[in-house]
Amino acid sequence: MSSPHLPNLDECVEIYLNVWDEFRTESFSINEFVVELQSRNPDTDIFADGGPQRQFDLLVAYGLFEKVSSNRYQVRCSPDETQLEWWQQLETQIETLHNAVHQTQQITSGENTHPLLTYRGDRYVSLYINQQTQHTDISESLEEIEEFHDGIVLRSPAMIADDVQDIADSLSAGKLNAEEVFEKVNSEVKGADSTDLEFRLYMNPHHNS
Secondary structure, eight states: OOOSSSTTHHHHHHHHHHHHHHHTTSOBOHHHHHHHHHHHOTTOOOOOTTHHHHHHHHHHHHTSEEEOSSSOEEEOSOTTSOHHHHHHHHHHHHHHHHHHHHHHHHHHHTSOSSOEEEETTEEEEEEEOOTTOOHHHHHHHHHHOSOOTTEEEEEEEGGGHHHHHHHHHHHHTTOSOSSEEEEEEEEEEEOSSTTSOEEEEEEEEEEOO
16 A cells, blocks of 8 residues: 555555666666566556556655656666665756746735745855847846845756856856856756756855955
């Protein structure tokens, strides 16, 4: 019987272990998995109501699988790893969930048009960048922000990361805001699907003397 806290847990664990036995760390599709499983056990019945897609969606949500493209998956946490290693793997997922809840809460309550992101324990104010964003847009956004907390995070589709770096260089040189100069701290690319990745560049403020 499935856990009342994790839907279809028993079926998901069985699928996970079968996938590990067959593919290890190689990527695979649902169809490839079903074909391999049925070739070994034609009478298998491990898919709960909703079919394999639901189980795979749950396994991604639980953090055991990673969706590496629109129809391919990969084991994220190996059964050979320790509980601590699993926790470290899932830490970014918890951070993503926490940030999503926090951002939505801020937006729906009207608290802030620049949601806060938590990164390595620090809080960063979000500035969204797209292909139409101009340097003047960033200057205006900076003027709207009442408190920078630990800094700002420039966020954009991964494909225009170079544009973000250009804006960050201008911020570092103090060209976009008279009161604040920002220094690059770190950057990362986020997203479970390689076709929908977000680039994030974190910056800390340094007041001009």
